[in-house]
Amino acid sequence: GSGGSSGGASSGGSDVKIGLSVSTLNNPYFVQLRTGAEAEAKKLGATLTVTDAQNDASQQVNQVQNFASQGMKAIIINPVDSDAAAPAVKLAERSSIPVLAVDRGVNGAQVTQTVASDNVAGGKLAAQELAKQLGEKGKVVVLQGVAGTSASRDRGKGFTEGIAGYPGIQVVAQQPADFDRTKGLDVMTNLLQSHPDVTGVFAENDEMALGAIKALGGKAGTSVKVVGFDGTPDGLKAIEGGTLAASVAQQPALLGQQAVQNAVKAAKGEKLPATLDVPVKIATKDNASEFSAS
Amino acid sequence: MSEERPRPARGQEILRVEGLGKRFPGVVALDGVDLVLRAGEVHVLLGENGAGKSTLIKMLSGAYHPDSGRILVDGAPVEIRSAGDAQRLGIATIYQEFNLVPQLSVGENLALGRPPRRFGLIDTKRMHERARGLLARVGVEVDPKTKVADLGIARMQMVEIAKALALDARVLIMDEPTAVLTTSEVERLFAIVRNLRDQGVAVVFITHHLEEIAQVGDRVTVLRDGRSVTEVPATTPQDELVRLMVGRPIDQQYPREAAAPGAPLLQVRGLTRAGAFTDVSFEVRAGEVVGLAGLVGAGRTEVARAVFGADRYDSGEVLMDGRPLPGGDVHAAMEAGLGLVPEDRKGQGLVLGADIAENLGLVTLRRATHGGFVDRAGQRTAAGEVAARLGVRMSGLGQEVRTLSGGNQQKIVIGKWLLADARVLLLDEPTRGIDVGAKVEIYQLINSLTASGHAVLMISSDLPEILGMSDRVLVMARGRLVGEIDAAGATQDAVMGLAVTEVEDARVH
């Protein structure tokens, strides 16, 4: 990269206006992503504007459109939906503003860089970890996120693919709980009636996993293993407490930080690699403290 | 009127009703009614409140479907399942309850259901032109573009009449059209009715004003308890009609027993609201019935509402027992002992979806509350007593007020204020739609109120009632009090003279 700027990353962001459209802030995961992004922007001296698309793809297009007319030097988009983000990206392209995608990729349009960890891979990882903790046999239920969202789709797909490799494990029920803790609690309570013999739970996010743990009560962590997704602070606390067996940690703060760092570079015309992989990691009791620290 | 015009088939039977029956949950509304309508005749339906008059005509207009019996038009049995069916058979109806759309203009209401169209789009210009013609025919000067909601109740009635005329029907049904009209409009209406009759239209006319029967009717069918008891000529003496209808004679139609007035209870001084009434001053003394007469739009209702605190006023004051009342505060007025029976029973008097007990207890709700809790049993008992006293025809105190007959609804509105025991009762058209028997009951109640030292201010467009029941008559015109006449010297001519003289240049004909 030959940005032309003399200083290092720490001083190179001054006066750079960056817009970040987050898919939703109704979820601690994305709140962390925002926090990471804001911290980095402050460090670099860039001006970061964050908007909340409230899980609505067309509001997100609106927000990117508005960013463009505000003269942002770079735009970070955290797509509500990978396909639906394409028009937004094309729109910014027309105004020659570099766009970075964070957390989810964009299909059907070329972004400057995708800073992401792979949800499908994360789902597979969750399946492997759950199988390991269950001794590769048992009955498992899946708590699904909001039907039709890409996060639910990809995580579910990864998990289904991953769990298929363990013939001793049977998925006895899949029910939607809309990424919501209360619904996780209610749905798990109900599933326990029809499937009292479950030994494992995969929840497509930590919120639902925490709800399920509430429903399981004393069983959580002992006779039933719960695996969540996201590695939110509450989730990590539950891991340390032994009720949550594991969570696929995507390090949202790191995602946000990396996205801003690279957005500043892009704004200065630096060339960036097409993808920046922030690895998914599985957080378990052994390594949970590492995640909490960040 | 138009003597030389040919009268097509006068006396020829157009519509016949045989053994018609209709029951509602808990009530047999009609139980075998026969009726024959002939071209060129005005057929009066007579009966007590709840006798089934409105139910009968609603089956002719397609609003209800009969349970038994049949309807024949031109000798052939017909099924009238909707208003459209009735219109196609040439039957037009003016209902007892207002059936206009308040948010729409007068013109649109007149064309409701069949607006003139051009290229599929509504031809507003033609619609308004037509409306103007119709309005002129009934003699009201209203701009067709006025919203119906902005009209007074009497002019709404005239619009209803115009709307029915627009159909050019063979059978025209009018359910108590004169209840809300004053003398001059009634005259106007009768002229229209006679004219239609002479053109061969069969008119069904419902009224509780017996004197109107001889004026406009040809034949009378008397309904009692859902049955048609007899058909008599309209020239039958009133006493006889009353006997047929009520089952017993009524000796005195206006049994007012005046007493010497006591101290002033209600004093109104210089009450003014721009555009409605100007400098209105009067007082009402204990034991008095004060009549308030005037033409439609004279502002009587507005004054009463302002006195009661239902509306605000610009200047002047209202005193009860010598103490001024705050303006625009119904609650304070009630506390001071005022009560108002409003003229629009459906819009302002009743909670139509609630039952009879609930409605009767509305005004006394606060009084029946002890420690936050309402004594509903006590309220029910009290409601039962008033309902019995007023002779409300109902299936029980739990009947929804919506399903009561018009006159019985009016009794409920009066009843709730009787329960409240207000010391000065403002009655705005209190006996509108009430049958002769029940009227006498209400007059006697007024007597007992005044005998116990209470007072009544009675607004009425029924001049005989004003003259028969008031101790003093106040006359309003164009928002001003134009005169006061003592009961002794009061005649219809004297009152009308006052009401009209001031109005020569006014909006009312």
Next chain:
Amino acid sequence: MSTDVLTRRPAVRGLLAENGPLAALVALAVVLSLLSGDFLSVTNLLNVGVQAAVTAILAFGSTFVIITGGIDLSVGAVAALSAIVLAWTSTSAGVPWPVATLVALVAGLACGLVNAALITYGKLPPFIATLAMLGVARGLALVVSQGSPIAMPDAVSHLGDTIGGYLPVPVLVMIIMGVITAVVLNRTYPGRAMYAIGGNEEAARLSGIKVNRQKLITYALSGAFAATAGVVLASRLASAQPQAASGYELDAIAAVVIGGASLSGGKGRALGTLVGALILAVLRNGLNLLSVSAFWQQVVIGVVIALAVLIDTLRRRGSA
């Protein structure tokens, strides 16, 4: 089978005939117990009760509002805000939990009063006033919590437990709030005034009812009930969440309307609302037990809600 029982016990039949929604609930329960052996256990029925509790409490509050002819879209957001206020004051601000609970209830009440002020003095349509409050309350919940869940104090979390190992506290709270609703509606002045206002506001005013004041009470009650629901919800999860109860306003209104109330006002009952909330909860519970696929669940819920009310209206028409 169930018809036999009904014919033999006229009291039960009378109750069902008068309570269309109750009949629908019973029918739903019968179908579900035939389809799933797990449905008709005591534990599961108590679960259903717990799951209905939050919606039911919100719906009780909405019943007042709907009876007056209004609508309250803010209940879900106010519930979330109150829960956040409770968690925040008792943890970050260190206020003892009983005081914090009171503060939360007052917060809910205050939201209701603002709604009422906008509606009565500001003459805003209830839809707009409470929609605005929805945004404001949800936003404030996010601002106070910084968008993250706040753990509830332990003492309050016990509200999510059971008493004597059987009776879940949320169910108890639901019953208490239901009884309060029934008493307020049937026996108190404000309750009767609500019916009158919803039936004919002008007639109520001309009968001496202070309409504005009664509306203040109505919306304040709705706010306080929403706060209670928020506390129950948060105590069940042991954590207050800024996004909790999103969209619950529609569930609450649906429960009230399924229970026989009319959005044009003047009608509605506490028991009906409870039944409405239970119908929704039974339905969701049953779909979980039957493991209906995620995509089809919404379809089935929609169809069953329509059917439940349809049966009720058709029955009423048949008897009329």
Next chain:
Amino acid sequence: MSTDVLTRRPAVRGLLAENGPLAALVALAVVLSLLSGDFLSVTNLLNVGVQAAVTAILAFGSTFVIITGGIDLSVGAVAALSAIVLAWTSTSAGVPWPVATLVALVAGLACGLVNAALITYGKLPPFIATLAMLGVARGLALVVSQGSPIAMPDAVSHLGDTIGGYLPVPVLVMIIMGVITAVVLNRTYPGRAMYAIGGNEEAARLSGIKVNRQKLITYALSGAFAATAGVVLASRLASAQPQAASGYELDAIAAVVIGGASLSGGKGRALGTLVGALILAVLRNGLNLLSVSAFWQQVVIGVVIALAVLIDTLRRRGSA
């Protein structure tokens, strides 16, 4: 400043005085243009238009329904379903896109007809009927799409483009639908019948208006408008999404009510609805431009909506 302009140009003043919502919109625009230099550019104003389009089209459809005294909660879900139907028939089923578009519109219309049938023949309250349809339509969208977005055919995606490099197609569609709404409401028999039904249903019936048939037309229009909105939305995103337009029903209703309609029926105008939708869009656009923090945005939106309508009602009261 703006007062000067107004006093000098009586025509403008008359228009604003008669159109309270319009005055609020103008006030909002003036404030925003003072606060943000970016607001008053042609591009940005066109952006606002595009951003308002979907809500406005849904709201036009809802205007019909609200004028009759009903409510349609299903518009967002029906929009999503129609878009999915279009994308699916033209890709998976290989139907040419003009036919597919027609099929999508028919799907929306059919949803509306089912709503109307439930309301008229089934006697369901509109709230319940359309809430049920919300679930059914959203569920069917998920079932058909298997929960994944479906790419739109290229030809249809151009609907999201601009004509002549300036006029965005969504804005054009919005204007066309607005004109249709205005004409239907003011000049056609069904339009006037809607006002009559909402104003006094009994009077309408007794005047020979076939109330049930007119309601069928009303909800069918709402469904067809929702389908149109769905197509516009999907073409903007170049992809049909089963979760699209979630919660838009409240925005649509809010736009109609801000525009001066009453939920109790009988009132409402196409221009008012357009202005209502623009107010919402301008507000969101402005908050983005001003970089208001995400958590505060909801608060500000709530407050401004309340203020906008408040100004209108106070002004009306003042002049009355």
